[in-house]
Amino acid sequence: MPEYLLEIRNLQVSVPDMRGNHQLPGAVIVRDVSASLEKGKVLGLIGESGAGKSTIGLSSLGYGRGRVTITGGEIILNGRNILHQDRAGLNAMRGKEVCYVAQSAAAGFNPSKRLIDQTIEATLKHKLMSRREAIARAKDIYRALSLPEADRIGDRYPHQVSGGQLQRVMTAMALCSNPDLIIFDEPTTALDVTTQIDVLASIKAVIKRFGVAAIYITHDLAVVAQIADQIMVLKDGCMVEIGTTRQVIEAPREKYTKALLSIRSIEHEEQAPDDDPILQLENVTASYGSTPTVLNEVSCELSRGQTLALVGESGSGKSTLARVVTGLLAPDTGVVSFNGQPLSALIAQRSKDELRRIQMINQMADTAMNPRHTVRKIIARPIQFYFGKQGSALSQEVELLIEKIGLETDQADRYPAELSGGQRQRVCIARALAARPDVIICDEVTSALDPLVGDEIIRLLLNLQKEESIAFLFITHDLATVKSIADSVAVMHKGKLVRYGVKSKVLSPPFDDYTDLLLSSIPEMTPGWLETILANRKMEAAGH
Amino acid sequence: MPRVLVLVAQRIALGCLLLLTIxxxxFAGTEILPGDVAEAILGRTATPENLENLRRELxxxxxxxxxxxxWLCGMFQGDLGSALSSGADISEAVGYRLKNTLFLAAFASxxxxxxxxxxxxxxxxxxxRFFDKLISALTLAAISLPEFFIGYVLILLFGVQLAWLPTVSIVGEDMSIGQRLTVTILPGVTLSLVVLAHxxxxxxxxxxxxxxxAYIETAELKGLGKFSVIYKHALPNALSPIVNVVTLNMAYLIVGVVVVEVVFVYPGMGQYFVDHVAKRxxxxxxxxxxxxxxxxxxLNLVADIISILSNPRLAHPK
Incomplete structure (x- = not known):
């Protein structure tokens, strides 16, 4: 029998109520989870939000957020049961034997301390090295993670480096004290795809080089397929299945795993654009005050009843373009035309009818709705505002919309907080539909949702488009979603349109460099994809 | 120029402008009071002629x-004029009093x-937990009691019953620093209790x-003890509001301690000020x-500048 570094046996985690009672129904958030990890191996935890991935990860450090407590089972690290340790015993293990890499490095670093001081803090706390040795080791690890200016990057403060670099510094922070186990909690989720691939590659490289074992938590099966030896699939706090990466990806046993594997496979037949676009942008340039231009001479068209997908990484100007179309930001130069007529630059100068015909759905459904309004009130507002309907005509229409978006009419009197993330986004869709618009701007509407839920939202949008013939300006950073929904695609990079046309053209070769980079960076399920793509890039770079 | 310097310069300029406005x-406030200095000096002996004469003289x-x-030019040159009631040089009296007030305020701070x-x-x-509630209760009790009450209780306890410390706190120019500290202990402790809770x-x-x-969680997961997490990671990021309240209380210690000065017969600015208000x-x-x-x-300027400098985004721009 192999010697295990970490053994989790029948783990149960609960959230007790204020009085410490954890016997209540619904208090248990993780039940009967078991896994074991050998030295230097990587276990991937995968599941949707609320599946208990982070909870299990943090349990391996003997830690629970807020009132979360481990209420059953055993966690054995290096032969010692973590659950029998007192606070001092846990502190002796944390940061020395097991380290944690948080999802958002930007929030996970103390904003008022230099990176190097934070990197070596645990090492010094546990008296593993002298300060000088620790700094030397930290710089070594920075170099191994291919951070630029490895000797000096530590002197910076967190806000002075980019998101991808920060995530690597956080990995270095975890490695510095030479732990046996690192918990990676969605380390690349907040990054752009092109950045994700680099961070993923460097994390994989250092795991191998330093021989450390890891638990890698993510909701993206394709990412975990690249890095894990074993995969555990979780749903609602329970284990669905566990197996080697190859087995789970290639021969999944459970229905739920199969569903996860088939995400983003919606097919959408593209339509040819017509000559009379509903929305047209001509040479739009925009900026915020004195800052450099965020949009640079952008021209594109959206045909009636079709979808134009606007793709790009963060900072490429996608959302700014939405602000210009909605009239929240006046362009410096250029014209936005609607139905052949130029629109006023600012929202205050637009007519009520013009406002009605362009609606918007935001990324964060929960902050886009008034938390003190019921679903009914939220959907009724635009109907009252634009059509002046009252009484039974109003409630009839609200109920019709609620059915249309796939909610039950008895959910109409709930508040947004009582709905799930996917249901909230549906309510936002109903609110946009209520104005009977010609165009809906969808700004990253699926990126805050779990993949399966996101897929359902895409299906709903496609159905609505067919029934109501609404045009979507679909903003996303996710090229896979583009394939499922778009008729035309515009690729943005640094405020410019680098590629624009019908989907079949934009997404097939020959590519420009940026689109190629973007497309090739989307993780694929195939194990070994990461190595192949990196090797290809290296060869290309050598060839040029 | 770095943004942080611009911000600091702005604050200083605003402070000067504010001082000028005040x-x-x-000046306007004392000007619109009924009667003028000449009337105040002459009091009942005022006749139209000698009023006119005195006004011309002043x-x-x-x-x-x-x-x-x-008046303003005099102020900037350190010439505060002379007191009407005694004819004494104000700069001299204020110099002595201000020194005492600052000493007491520094002690209490x-x-x-x-x-x-x-x-x-x-x-x-x-x-x-228990400690938190105890600290809250005690400091709240201290701030809720009137300062003269705390002062008299301390005098009764340490001055009269135990006779460890003097009951009055008259300080003279010729006192050694040790003597000064001894007499300042009771008023200093009283003031400390007043400002502690806030x-x-x-x-x-x-x-x-x-x-x-999230960075607090990061620190906890490094195995740091609870207190070092709070001290090393939370405090530096909470500095700005704390500094603001601290300086506000320091200003109070300098400007608003009349009652305590009276209780301990301490020759500070507050007493001097109130005396001369009474004398018009x-x-x-x-x-x-x-x-x-x-x-x-x-003091508020100092608080602002510390807030600006403690913001890493301003102190260490990209």
Whole structure:
């Protein structure tokens, strides 16, 4: 029998109520989870939000957020049961034997301390090295993670480096004290795809080089397929299945795993654009005050009843373009035309009818709705505002919309907080539909949702488009979603349109460099994809 | 120029502007009071002729703005004029009094500020537990009792019953630093108790505000003890509101301690100021008003500058 570094046996985690009672129904958030990890191996935890991935990860450090407590089972690290340790015993293990890499490095670093001081803090706390040795080791690890200016990057403060670099510094922070186990909690989720691939590659490289074992938590099966030896699939706090990466990806046993594997496979037949676009942008340039231009001479068209997908990484100007179309930001130069007529630059100068015909759905459904309004009130507002309907005509229409978006009419009197993330986004869709618009701007509407839920939202949008013939300006950073929904695609990079046309053209070769980079960076399920793509890039770079 | 320097320069310029505005207000305020200095001096002996004579002598017949600029120029040169009631040089009296006031304020600050912050940190460490509630209750009790009451209780206890410390705190120019400290202990402790609660509660609230941040979890998962997490990771990010409250209390210690001075017969600015208000000694009131305003503005300026410098995004731009 192999010697295990970490053994989790029948783990149960609960959230007790204020009085410490954890016997209540619904208090248990993780039940009967078991896994074991050998030295230097990587276990991937995968599941949707609320599946208990982070909870299990943090349990391996003997830690629970807020009132979360481990209420059953055993966690054995290096032969010692973590659950029998007192606070001092846990502190002796944390940061020395097991380290944690948080999802958002930007929030996970103390904003008022230099990176190097934070990197070596645990090492010094546990008296593993002298300060000088620790700094030397930290710089070594920075170099191994291919951070630029490895000797000096530590002197910076967190806000002075980019998101991808920060995530690597956080990995270095975890490695510095030479732990046996690192918990990676969605380390690349907040990054752009092109950045994700680099961070993923460097994390994989250092795991191998330093021989450390890891638990890698993510909701993206394709990412975990690249890095894990074993995969555990979780749903609602329970284990669905566990197996080697190859087995789970290639021969999944459970229905739920199969569903996860088939995400983003919606097919959408593209339509040819017509000559009379509903929305047209001509040479739009925009900026915020004195800052450099965020949009640079952008021209594109959206045909009636079709979808134009606007793709790009963060900072490429996608959302700014939405602000210009909605009239929240006046362009410096250029014209936005609607139905052949130029629109006023600012929202205050637009007519009520013009406002009605362009609606918007935001990324964060929960902050886009008034938390003190019921679903009914939220959907009724635009109907009252634009059509002046009252009484039974109003409630009839609200109920019709609620059915249309796939909610039950008895959910109409709930508040947004009582709905799930996917249901909230549906309510936002109903609110946009209520104005009977010609165009809906969808700004990253699926990126805050779990993949399966996101897929359902895409299906709903496609159905609505067919029934109501609404045009979507679909903003996303996710090229896979583009394939499922778009008729035309515009690729943005640094405020410019680098590629624009019908989907079949934009997404097939020959590519420009940026689109190629973007497309090739989307993780694929195939194990070994990461190595192949990196090797290809290296060869290309050598060839040029 | 770096943005942080621009911001600091802006604050300093605004502070100067504010001080100038206040000087106008003080001057105008004493100007619109009924009666003038000449009437105040002569009192019942005033006849139209000698009133007129005295006004000419004091320059009161000059236009208001001329007198304002004369007064302001005098202030900047350290010439605060002479008191009407005694004819004494105000600068000299204020110099002596201000030194005493600053000494007392410094004493109370050195005692109360570190203690308040430490108690705040302890309260966070034992949040909602016995220690936290005890600290809250005691400091609240201290702030709720009137300062003269605390003063008299301390005098009764340490001055009369135990006879460890003097009951009056008259300080003289010829005292050694040790003697000075001894007489300042009781008024200093009284003032500390008064300002402790405010600073301690702000420290607690400001730290609790940042303790939910993800980087606090990061620090805990490095195996740091609870107190070092609070001290090393939470406190530096909660500095700005704490510094604001601390300086506000320091300003209070300098400007608003009349009651405690009276209780301990301590020769400070507050007593001097109140005495001369009663005597309608306008030049003294004006001079004290301007000095108090300057101290207030200066301390708030310091708080602002520390807030700016403690923001890493401003102190270390990209």
């Amino acid at each position: 000087s106008i207000l003080i 320059g009161l017949n000059e236009p208001t703005y001329v007198r304002y600029f004369q 050195v005692l109360s500020i570190p203690l308040a912050i430490l108690l705040g940190l302890i309260a966070v460490r034992y949040k909602n 600073m301690m509660r702000m420290t607690r609230a400001a730290i609790l505000n940042v303790i939910e941040a 000694d306008v030049p003294v009131v004006q001079a004290c008003g301007l000095i108090f305003a300057a101290i207030y503005i200066l």
